[in-house]
Amino acid sequence: MSLWGCSACEWLFPNCSLFLSLFLTGAAQFAVQSQNLVADNVSVVEGETAIISCRVKNNDDSVIQLLNPNRQTIYFKDVRPLKDARFQLVNFSENELRVALSNVSLSDEGRYVCQLYTDPPQEAYADITVLIPPGNPIIESREDIVSEGNETEITCTSIGSKPAATIRWMKGDKELPGRSKVEVTYDRMYTVTSWLKLTVAREDDGVPVVCIVDHPAVKDFQAQKYLEVLYKPEVKIVVEFPVGLTREGENLELTCQIKGKPEPQQVNWVKVDDDVPSHAVITGPDLFIENLNKSYNGTYRCVASNSVGESYDDYILYVYDALTTTLKPTTTTTTTTISATTSPPDIIQDAAPSTEAAAHDSRAGAEAQRSVDHAVIGGVVAVVVFAMLCLLIVLGRYFARHKGTYFTHEAKGADDAADADTAIINAEGGHNNSDEKKEYYI
Numbered sequence: 550m551s552l553w554g555c556s557a558c559e560w561l562f563p564n565c566s567l568f569l570s571l572f573l574t575g576a577a578q579f580a581v582q583s584q585n586l587v588a589d590n591v592s593v594v595e596g597e598t599a600i601i602s603c604r605v606k607n608n609d610d611s612v613i614q615l616l617n618p619n620r621q622t623i624y625f626k627d628v629r630p631l632k633d634a635r636f637q638l639v640n641f642s643e644n645e646l647r648v649a650l651s652n653v654s655l656s657d658e659g660r661y662v663c664q665l666y667t668d669p670p671q672e673a674y675a676d677i678t679v680l681i682p683p684g685n686p687i688i689e690s691r692e693d694i695v696s697e698g699n700e701t702e703i704t705c706t707s708i709g710s711k712p713a714a715t716i717r718w719m720k721g722d723k724e725l726p727g728r729s730k731v732e733v734t735y736d737r738m739y740t741v742t743s744w745l746k747l748t749v750a751r752e753d754d755g756v757p758v759v760c761i762v763d764h765p766a767v768k769d770f771q772a773q774k775y776l777e778v779l780y781k782p783e784v785k786i787v788v789e790f791p792v793g794l795t796r797e798g799e800n801l802e803l804t805c806q807i808k809g810k811p812e813p814q815q816v817n818w819v820k821v822d823d824d825v826p827s828h829a830v831i832t833g834p835d836l837f838i839e840n841l842n843k844s845y846n847g848t849y850r851c852v853a854s855n856s857v858g859e860s861y862d863d864y865i866l867y868v869y870d871a872l873t874t875t876l877k878p879t880t881t882t883t884t885t886t887i888s889a890t891t892s893p894p895d896i897i898q899d900a901a902p903s904t905e906a907a908a909h910d911s912r913a914g915a916e917a918q919r920s921v922d923h924a925v926i927g928g929v930v931a932v933v934v935f936a937m938l939c940l941l942i943v944l945g946r947y948f949a950r951h952k953g954t955y956f957t958h959e960a961k962g963a964d965d966a967a968d969a970d971t972a973i974i975n976a977e978g979g980h981n982n983s984d985e986k987k988e989y990y991i
């Protein structure tokens with residue numbers, strides 16, 4: 550009983566040991582049901598500190614001890630018989646024995662035992678699991694550069710973790726499913742490999758593909774690779790000149806806008822089922838035709854190609870009658886309107902496949918229509934203004950002939966008078982005002 554070393558007890562009761570042993574034997578019988586020993590499992594990352602806690606509810610001063618997986622005593626109450634200094638007492642009370650184990654290694658894994666010296670003794674278990682984080686994920690793609698529409702495969706590997714990591718894939722902000730394989734290495738570590746197959750589009754060029762490694766020992770663990778996608782040219786014809794209708798004798802200038810990866814090396818202008826007019830000037834993506842002639846009607850095509858493929862855009866040229874020199878669109882809106890509004894419907898039918906030409910021509914028609922509207926509005930306004938001027942002159946003459954004096958007096962007085970009488974009284978005071986009015990109307 551000297552084991553118990555209860556100095557406080559000895560101070561209170563001279564015959565302490567005897568008292569204690571009697572008390573404990575009696576209490577133990579009763580305590581089996583009511584005393585309650587618990588311990589929690591612990592997961593800890595290798596190298597960090599694990600906290601093992603043995604807790605007792607309603608302890609009646611029974612002794613608590615902690616054993617390692619080989620059932621060696623780590624702590625007996627607050628005394629550590631085991632030499633391993635990595636074990637340190639965190640808290641010792643009658644309700645808890647809490648021990649910290651620092652610099653945890655894989656060999657520390659196992660079932661730790663909390664023991665309570667009751668009769669029969671009670672045990673609770675704390676399983677320590679050591680987590681080993683994976684190495685940095687390795688991402689590799691089968692091809693560095695892929696052509697649009699082709700499939701590529703990206704591989705991500707997470708090496709040497711415990712437990713096995715899981716791998717997820719993101720392309721931009723979209724999650725994609727991969728195929729995974731888990732391997733156990735000789736030292737009981739896990740290596741996980743995941744493959745992502747994807748068919749690329751031109752929009753994927755420059756988009757990051759991210760391999761995300763989920764593991765309890767790491768946070769935000771990922772690797773990424775940017776997709777590099779080749780795509781055939783996108784071609785668009787833009788009319789630089791003229792802004793309005795293409796008329797005989799005028800010039801035509803078209804530009805071909807091209808975007809592709811790699812940058813297209815070749816741009817060609819051709820005329821479908823015909824030859825481009827012999828005097829047409831082609832400089833890179835620009836086509837320039839001077840002095841348009843109706844015989845140039847037809848489909849002009851800009852063709853661009855790169856290593857991935859070839860694309861084109863069409864422009865349908867429709868040459869309108871020339872304007873006679875006296876009927877310039879700026880001076881005679883009516884003439885412009887007639888030709889612009891009547892002709893385009895025919896063209897739109899003729900030139901059905903060319904959105905370029907149709908859009909261009911109808912735009913010109915709409916502009917002519919707008920200028921006509923302006924002319925009509927201008928005319929109406931002019932007539933109204935003229936009518937009002939006439940009315941003013943007629944009224945002016947009328948007031949001048951009647952000298953205007955009396956009328957002005959009444960009007961002036963009425964402005965600030967309550968009734969007709971007051972108005973006249975007020976008006977009498979305002980003779981100088983009436984003179985001014987008279988002068989104004991003459």
Ligand SMILES: *[C@@H]1O[C@H](CO)[C@@H](O)[C@H](O)[C@H]1NC(C)=O
Pocket residue numbers: 588589590676
């Ligand atoms: C502790 O882990 C073991 C398996 O290692 C499990 O059987 C037991 O239920 C766990 N105990 C608690 C309290 O979670």
Ligand SMILES: *[C@@H]1O[C@H](CO)[C@@H](O)[C@H](O)[C@H]1NC(C)=O
Pocket residue numbers: 639640641642644645
């Ligand atoms: C030890 O545990 C007791 C009871 O849970 C608590 O009151 C006390 O603050 C703890 N002491 C330390 C140093 O953690």
Ligand SMILES: *[C@@H]1O[C@H](CO)[C@@H](O)[C@H](O)[C@H]1NC(C)=O
Pocket residue numbers: 652654
């Ligand atoms: C932790 O333990 C390892 C061996 O398991 C040892 O090499 C290392 O020096 C220890 N680190 C510290 C800070 O004690």
Ligand SMILES: *[C@@H]1O[C@H](CO)[C@@H](O)[C@H](O)[C@H]1NC(C)=O
Pocket residue numbers: 694695696699
């Ligand atoms: C893409 O696929 C085509 C067949 O669809 C193939 O001819 C071409 O070589 C592939 N390109 C690359 C870069 O793999």
Ligand SMILES: *[C@@H]1O[C@H](CO)[C@@H](O)[C@H](O)[C@H]1NC(C)=O
Pocket residue numbers: 797798842843844
């Ligand atoms: C248009 O070309 C024809 C021959 O192709 C020619 O006879 C005619 O004079 C030309 N018209 C104009 C306005 O140049």
Ligand SMILES: *[C@@H]1O[C@H](CO)[C@@H](O)[C@H](O)[C@H]1NC(C)=O
Pocket residue numbers: 843844845846867868869
């Ligand atoms: C070109 O289009 C104009 C507009 O209608 C038409 O009058 C002319 O006959 C066309 N010329 C050719 C060669 O198709």
